[in-house]
Amino acid sequence: xxxxxxxxxxxxxxxxxxxxxxxxxxxxxxxxxxxxxxxxxxxxxxxxxxxxxxxxxxxxxxxxxxxxxxxxxxxxxxxxxxxxxxxxxxxxxxxxxxxxxxxxxxxxxxxxxxxxxxxxxxxxxxxxxxxxxxxxxxxxxxxxxxxxxxxxxxxxxxxxxxxxxxxxxxxxxxxxxxxxxxxxxxxxxxxxxxxxxxxxxxxxxxxxxxxxxxxxxxxxxxxxxxxxxxxxxxxxxxxxxxxxxxxxxxxxxxxxxxxxxxxxxxxxxxxxxxxxxxxxxxxxxxxxxxxxxxxxxxxxxxxxxxxxxxxxxxxxxxxxxxxxx
Amino acid sequence: xxxxxxxxxxxxxxxxxxxxxxxxxxxxxxxxxxxxxxxxxxxxxxxxxxxxxxxxxxxxxxxxxxxxxxxxxxxxxxxxxxxxxxxxxxxxxxxxxxxxxxxxxxxxxxxxxxxxxxxxxxxxxxxxxxxxxxxxxxxxxxxxxxxxxxxxxxxxxxxxxxxxxxxxxxxxxxxxxxxxxxxxxxxxxxxxxxxxxxxxxxxxxxxxxxxxxxxxxxxxxxxxxxxxxxxxxxxxxxxxxxxxxxxxxxxxxxxxxxxxxxxxxxxxxxxxxxxxxxxxxxxxxxxxxxxxxxxxxxxxxxxxxxxxxxxxxxxxxxxxxxxxxxxxxxxxxxxxxxxxxxxxxxxxxxxxxxxxxxxxxxxxx
Numbered sequence: 001x002x003x004x005x006x007x008x009x010x011x012x013x014x015x016x017x018x019x020x021x022x023x024x025x026x027x028x029x030x031x032x033x034x035x036x037x038x039x040x041x042x043x044x045x046x047x048x049x050x051x052x053x054x055x056x057x058x059x060x061x062x063x064x065x066x067x068x069x070x071x072x073x074x075x076x077x078x079x080x081x082x083x084x085x086x087x088x089x090x091x092x093x094x095x096x097x098x099x100x101x102x103x104x105x106x107x108x109x110x111x112x113x114x115x116x117x118x119x120x121x122x123x124x125x126x127x128x129x130x131x132x133x134x135x136x137x138x139x140x141x142x143x144x145x146x147x148x149x150x151x152x153x154x155x156x157x158x159x160x161x162x163x164x165x166x167x168x169x170x171x172x173x174x175x176x177x178x179x180x181x182x183x184x185x186x187x188x189x190x191x192x193x194x195x196x197x198x199x200x201x202x203x204x205x206x207x208x209x210x211x212x213x214x215x216x217x218x219x220x221x222x223x224x225x226x227x228x229x230x231x232x233x234x235x236x237x238x239x240x241x242x243x244x245x246x247x248x249x250x251x252x253x254x255x256x257x258x259x260x261x262x263x264x265x266x267x268x269x270x271x272x273x274x275x276x277x278x279x280x281x282x283x284x285x286x287x288x289x290x291x292x293x294x295x296x297x298x299x300x301x302x303x304x305x306x307x308x309x310x311x312x313x314x315x316x317x318x319x320x321x322x323x324x325x
Numbered sequence: 326x327x328x329x330x331x332x333x334x335x336x337x338x339x340x341x342x343x344x345x346x347x348x349x350x351x352x353x354x355x356x357x358x359x360x361x362x363x364x365x366x367x368x369x370x371x372x373x374x375x376x377x378x379x380x381x382x383x384x385x386x387x388x389x390x391x392x393x394x395x396x397x398x399x400x401x402x403x404x405x406x407x408x409x410x411x412x413x414x415x416x417x418x419x420x421x422x423x424x425x426x427x428x429x430x431x432x433x434x435x436x437x438x439x440x441x442x443x444x445x446x447x448x449x450x451x452x453x454x455x456x457x458x459x460x461x462x463x464x465x466x467x468x469x470x471x472x473x474x475x476x477x478x479x480x481x482x483x484x485x486x487x488x489x490x491x492x493x494x495x496x497x498x499x500x501x502x503x504x505x506x507x508x509x510x511x512x513x514x515x516x517x518x519x520x521x522x523x524x525x526x527x528x529x530x531x532x533x534x535x536x537x538x539x540x541x542x543x544x545x546x547x548x549x550x551x552x553x554x555x556x557x558x559x560x561x562x563x564x565x566x567x568x569x570x571x572x573x574x575x576x577x578x579x580x581x582x583x584x585x586x587x588x589x590x591x592x593x594x595x596x597x598x599x600x601x602x603x604x605x606x607x608x609x610x611x612x613x614x615x616x617x618x619x620x621x622x623x624x625x626x627x628x629x630x631x632x633x634x635x636x637x638x639x640x641x642x643x644x645x646x647x648x649x650x651x652x653x654x655x656x657x658x659x660x661x662x663x664x665x666x667x668x669x670x671x672x673x674x675x676x677x678x679x680x681x682x683x684x685x686x687x688x689x690x
Contacts, residue, residue, distance in 0.1 A: 025478075051478060057508055062467055062501030069471020069485075072456065073406070075478065077471075089497065096461045097468070105449055105457035106440040107663040141664050165666040194669065241669035 004184045007177040009151035010040045010116070013158035014078065016188050018048055021076065024162055027054035028063055028080030037082055038118055038177055060090035064115060068098050071113040076162055084119035084171060085128045091136075098167040099142030114161045114168045120212050120262055121294075121308050122175035126301035132211075132263035132294065137169045138239045138272070144168040145239040146193055149214035151182040153237060156191030164193060173212035180215065194241035198250075202230025205256040205318055208247065208273055210236040213260045213309060220314035229322055239269055247273060248281050255286035256321045262308050265293040287324035290317045348400065348564025350557040356625060358399055358556055359616050360634060362391040365415045366613050367638040368424065369587075371646070372431065372445075376591040380650070381431040385446040387412045389554075389586035392612035393518050395419050396559030397581070400567060401486065406454045406472050408465040408487045411446040412518070413458075416488065420453045424642060428649035440662070441655035462493040466502030466515065470576075473511035484512045484570040492523025494537050503578065507544035512570035514563060515541075515578040518553060520585035525598035541578035553581030554612040586611065657683060657690045 004012065017024045025048075026041055032055035035042030045053040056063050060081055067077035081087045087094070094115065101111040121130035138145045146161055146168055148154040154172065161168035199214060200221055209217040214235045221231035232250045236243065251257050257277050259270040270291045277289055292309045300307050369386050376384040387394065394415025401407070409416060417427060426438065430448040433441035438450060439457065449457025458465065469487035476483050493499050494517065506513045517537055521528045534540060541548030547569075551562045559581055566577035584607035588595050595604075620626035661668055661676040668676065682688040 057501075057504055059501040059504065061497050062505045065464060065467025065498060065501060066471035066474065066505050069468035069473070070475040071471075072468060073472045073475035073479075075475045092461055093464060093467070093498075096459055097464050100459070101457070102665070103663045104439065104442050104447070104459065105451070105663075106438050106442060108438065108449065108451040109457055110666065144665070240671075242671060244670055244674075 001183045001185055003181050004151045004155075005178045005181050006148070006151045006154045006172070007038055007040050009154040009184050010158060010172060011042055011044075012184065013155040013162070014041060014044060015047070016155075017076075017078075017159055017162045018044065018052065020188055021163075023074065024076045024078065025052040025054065025070070026078045026080065027056050027067060029056060029058055029082050031055060031080050036080060038174060040116070040172070041080065060086055060088075061093050064090040064093040064098065067113045067115075068093060068101070068111055071098075071111045071167075072101070072109055076112055078114045078116060078162060081115060081117040083125075083129050084117040084133055085131045087115075087117060087133070094137070094143070094167075094169070095140045099140045102166065103142055110165050111167050112165050114158070114170050116158070116170045116172060118174035118177070119171045120173045120175055121299055121304050122212060124301065124304065125299075127298050130299040130304065132261065134169075134171055134239060135263060135267060135269050138269055142167065143240060144193060145171070146237065147171045147173065147211045147239065148237065149173065149176070149209075149211055149235050150180065152184045153191060153197070153235075155184050156189055157193065157237060159188060160190040160193050163190070168193070171211065175212045176215060191237075193238045194243055195237065196243035196246035197235040197237055198246075199233040199235050200231060202232045203254055204229045204231065205258060205321055206232045206234065206250040206254045207258045207260060207314070207318065208234050208236060209260040210239065211262075213262055216309055216311050217260050217314055219311035220318060223311060223315045224318050227319070229318060231318065244276060244280070247276060251277050251281040252284045255284050257285070258290045258292060258314065258317050258321055260292045260309050260314055262294045264296045265291055266296045268293055287321045290321045292317045348561045348568065350560050354399060355556075355616075356620065358395050359620055359626070361395050361419050362415070362556070362613050362616060363634055364638050365391050365395070365418050367635065367642055368418070369414060371642055373587070373591065375431070375646075381445055382433070383445050383591055384431070385411050385590045386587040387414050387585075389584045389607065389612065390518050390520060391415050392556040392616065393553035393559050393581040393583050396556040397486070397516055397563045399556075400560045400563035402483065404454065404483045405567075406456065406469070406476070406483060406485045408456050408469040408472075408485065409449070409458050410462065410465065410488050410490065410493070411458050411460065412490070413488050414446075417448070417455060420455055422448075422450055422453050422455060423645075425645040425649050426450070428646055429652060432649055432652070433655060434649065434652040435655050436649065436652040437655065440659050463489060463496035463498035463502070465489070466493075466498050467505055469513050469515075470502050470506045470509065470511050473506070473513045474509055477512065482571055484514060484567050486514045486516055488516050488518070490523065491517065491519040491521065491528050491531055491537060492526065493517070494540060495531055503541065503544045503576070506576040507546050510573070510575035513576040514566045514570060515576060516563070517578065517580045518583050519580050520583045522585055522589070522595070522599065524589045524593060527599075536580060538578055538580035546576050546578070548578040548580065550580045550582060553583035554610045554615060556612065556616060583612075584610070654690070657688075
């Protein structure tokens with residue numbers, strides 16, 4: 001075990017995967033000598049050289065398109081998109097190509113690649129260094145969408161993503177890249193994709209979160225625990241595949257659901273969770289489902305502390321839900 | 326239109342391929358290439374009719390581009406990876422992809438390797454190193470670059486070829502793909518069939534550049550213009566580009582100048598945007614007629630031989646079509662396969678619900 005930050009855990013996963021499998025390589029902007037703008041690929045070029053740690057021209061569509069070509073041939077590329085906000089030039093490559101290659105070829109051309117990208121707010125990044133656009137990708141058939149919230153999960157899930165036979169969008173909550181440390185197993189220890197994690201158990205209300213909202217929800221859960229309200233906090237860890245059973249099981253136990261994400265509310269991933277709960281656990285509900293999310297505005301700079309869900313806002317929603325029935 | 330490979334922008338010293346250094350054409354293969362071109366023409370004409378008759382859903386014809394495609398494919402190795410767009414029937418047949426397999430795809434039946442997933446023309450077969458096409462234009466260009474990088478990494482001496490048209494030279498991925506190819510010096514041939522029209526937009530309105538080939542200059546590698554109706558010229562240019570690629574000299578952009586004699590697709594009516602006079606002028610340069618004339622005048626073909634060749638090609642196609650049309654329909658439950666390697670719980674749920682609707686007679690296969 002090692003005590004690591006989340007970004008160090010990402011680095012260790014890349015190091016581990018590249019050591020154990022010569023087909024794994026990384027490519028992206030500034031990933032080589034500079035080690036990535038967040039240092040996620042720090043030191044890799046020293047060990048693996050510029051042929052496996054590839055500094056690319058500044059073109060997201062070129063990065064992803066090239067990675068797809070490598071994946072078709074049998075390599076396992078890990079592409080870094082410097083900020084999720086900059087992924088849109090590669091959108092066509094991701095949704096029209098990577099997501100559809102296996103399907104459109106009748107299974108002849110799997111496209112196993114990972115697109116890693118720091119995402120989310122809380123770093124004073126304004127409109128273009130803060131977005132949470134996971135819903136676009138979760139909405140596209142053929143993509144897996146994985147989001148860790150702890151160092152151990154970052155390493156275990158990224159290792160699984162790299163060895164997964166299908167394209168994985170791996171979103172790293174940059175706000176907690178360095179703010180949390182945790183024990184991370186050494187070696188090639190993988191965590192399954194599609195298995196949610198119970199962060200804490202409780203019987204009064206279920207709270208569903210992922211990424212940087214997990215520690216926020218955890219803080220809220222601790223606050224309401226003082227009032228005697230037990231929160232069943234579930235970290236989804238993977239939006240696709242989604243651990244539906246864990247969601248339903250928790251709601252059946254508590255009868256109440258609060259969903260937290262920093263992405264805008266309208267058509268956000270919380271809407272899918274709310275629909276799932278309504279379809280499969282409606283009769284267990286004692287109160288309306290609540291969503292605590294970003295607002296349906298572009299991501300603000302000066303007001304980000306008001307835009308992002310806070311522990312107080314989540315605790316407020318938990319208390320309202322418990323009072324409602 | 327009889328010029329062979331030529332320098333682009335020679336006055337400014339651009340381009341490095343000169344006609345003198347071009348690959349040599351194997352004359353003995355000429356009759357074989359003519360037969361291939363004829364097969365392509367027969368199938369292309371038939372597919373247009375099949376679409377009109379409602380027997381296939383859609384079709385993208387390639388009349389006028391046969392020499393460019395056959396000449397290109399003939400200069401490649403079966404180990405080279407091809408990244409076609411949706412108009413590459415000539416390349417597909419030259420690659421040896423069986424006619425019936427293609428017709429199975431056009432119909433979308435149980436014999437279709439792609440399991441009925443794609444519109445006609447978007448086929449691809451791993452066995453033939455002919456990658457499944459998509460409809461967005463240009464996306465395949467950077468795939469060809471990435472595959473070339475992967476092959477280099479594995480030490481496998483192949484080239485990759487991206488096929489696209491004049492309109493694609495305006496796309497994001499043309500720029501990104503050629504730029505990456507140039508930066509990483511990949512063994513890639515960017516094979517542009519400039520058929521003069523991107524649906525209704527003429528070549529002159531696509532770019533202010535004098536040629537498409539000269540765009541290569543900005544990416545740091547040579548671009549050449551060839552007469553795409555001349556199978557020899559295309560072969561030589563591709564052979565030379567392939568030799569450069571394998572020699573570690575990086576990519577080449579080839580602009581094969583052709584003309585799309587037919588519509589963009591079966592949904593298009595070119596009379597809305599171009600003149601009969603222009604079409605008539607280019608019909609004079611029909612590559613199939615041109616090669617036939619040459620073979621006749623050089624005594625390598627007689628009219629009787631030629632008639633027999635066309636009849637045999639039509640008979641082979643009719644037999645393949647008959648077999649394809651007798652092949653059963655695709656199994657509805659395959660709808661949920663190949664989204665991922667294994668179905669997720671969500672897909673299992675949907676599949677179960679779909680199966681119930683089929684059993685209940687709500688859905689009709």
